[in-house]
Amino acid sequence: MLMPRFRAILDTMPGYRPGKAVVSPDGRSYKLSSNESPYDPLPSVVEAIAAGAREIHRYPDPAAVRLVRALADRYDVPAEHIALGPGSVTVTQQLLEAVGEPGVEVVYAWRSFEAYPLLADLAGVTSVRVPLTGEEHDLEAMAEAITERTRLVLVCNPNNPTGTVVRRAQLTAFLDRVPADVLVVLDEAYREYVRDDDVPDGLDLYRERPNVAVLRTFSKAYGLAGLRVGYLIAHEEIASAVRKVTIPFAVNHIAQVAALASLAAESELLERVDRVVKERTRVREALLAQGWEVPPSEANFVWLRLGDRTAAFSEACAAEGVAVRPFHPEGVRISIGDPEANDAFIAAAEAFRRSL
Numbered sequence: 312m313l314m315p316r317f318r319a320i321l322d323t324m325p326g327y328r329p330g331k332a333v334v335s336p337d338g339r340s341y342k343l344s345s346n347e348s349p350y351d352p353l354p355s356v357v358e359a360i361a362a363g364a365r366e367i368h369r370y371p372d373p374a375a376v377r378l379v380r381a382l383a384d385r386y387d388v389p390a391e392h393i394a395l396g397p398g399s400v401t402v403t404q405q406l407l408e409a410v411g412e413p414g415v416e417v418v419y420a421w422r423s424f425e426a427y428p429l430l431a432d433l434a435g436v437t438s439v440r441v442p443l444t445g446e447e448h449d450l451e452a453m454a455e456a457i458t459e460r461t462r463l464v465l466v467c468n469p470n471n472p473t474g475t476v477v478r479r480a481q482l483t484a485f486l487d488r489v490p491a492d493v494l495v496v497l498d499e500a501y502r503e504y505v506r507d508d509d510v511p512d513g514l515d516l517y518r519e520r521p522n523v524a525v526l527r528t529f530s531k532a533y534g535l536a537g538l539r540v541g542y543l544i545a546h547e548e549i550a551s552a553v554r555k556v557t558i559p560f561a562v563n564h565i566a567q568v569a570a571l572a573s574l575a576a577e578s579e580l581l582e583r584v585d586r587v588v589k590e591r592t593r594v595r596e597a598l599l600a601q602g603w604e605v606p607p608s609e610a611n612f613v614w615l616r617l618g619d620r621t622a623a624f625s626e627a628c629a630a631e632g633v634a635v636r637p638f639h640p641e642g643v644r645i646s647i648g649d650p651e652a653n654d655a656f657i658a659a660a661e662a663f664r665r666s667l
């Protein structure tokens with residue numbers, strides 16, 4: 312029987328596997344699997360969304376002029392240097408599509424953000440994965456992996472799922488080695504959770520170097536994961552290439568008004584981030600006290616390298632209603648939630664430890 316035909320690459324692609332919620336037999340459910348904000352949306356943001364709902368019979372502003380202007384003011388960059396997308400994952404896809412041609416190579420660390428290999432495959436580029444050393448980027452090896460076919464390098468800082476960071480001296484030395492015609496994309500989805508002063512702000516590097524682009528998102532610290540808004544800041548040629556590779560009206564009206572309201576309420580949102588950072592310290596210390604090895608995290612999650620115990624640990628957490636994110640066969644990433652969810656996770660980790 313004849314069947315519709317698709318690209319061969321789809322046969323080997325696993326597809327993105329999102330974090331799921333789980334419920335314990337006694338009805339408890341804590342979702343620590345998608346690095347979301349544990350807080351309810353701010354009332355001011357909900358009000359902006361309700362007001363925006365009265366305008367949804369119209370298409371959104373395709374250029375999102377007000378939001379782009381607000382971001383340009385916030386970061387003191389020209390509006391032309393900003394490209395918005397429905398989530399920074401989509402902006403990453405646009406970047407890969409913009410450089411993507413057969414034979415083109417894209418270099419990134421592995422393990423890193425799960426979407427990179429999928430998006431690279433879809434864009435028809437060759438992924439060059441450089442193994443982490445320990446839990447950290449090996450920037451030396453990444454510099455060596457660059458060839459004349461490389462058009463783009465992704466550096467996830469802090470890295471998802473390990474929470475580790477690349478520091479100023481390392482990153483600067485790396486950038487000095489990258490040819491000027493190779494684009495370095497600093498994926499800073501978790502930037503707001505960084506407390507280590509030695510981690511450079513990607514925007515400082517973009518200001519100094521025309522081949523550096525920064526990705527940020529409203530999904531994590533700003534709590535808008537459900538609305539999908541992310542953006543790139545880069546020099547005009549890069550931002551404009553990304554803007555060309557978009558579907559029209561990609562960032563919807565509600566997302567635009569909610570992002571604007573979130574920028575207006577930024578100090579309140581960043582206080583919440585402070586609380587998550589405190590909880591991150593508490594969770595890590597509790598795990599260390601239980602005897603786990605936990606790399607220091609600068610993001611809103613922690614990482615346990617569990618190897619062949621990855622599945623058993625995730626299942627033990629799920630039985631207690633705690634959804635964590637297994638990355639087979641390396642380990643488990645646990646998002647930092649509210650204190651109650653974190654307590655439930657700490658107890659599940661302790662019980663697992665004792666059962667060994």
Ligand code: PMP
Binds near residue numbers: 345398399471527
């Ligand atoms: N980059 C990294 C490193 C991430 O972990 C995520 C979300 N898991 C994203 C980008 C995508 O975020 P969003 O598309 O929600 O903006």
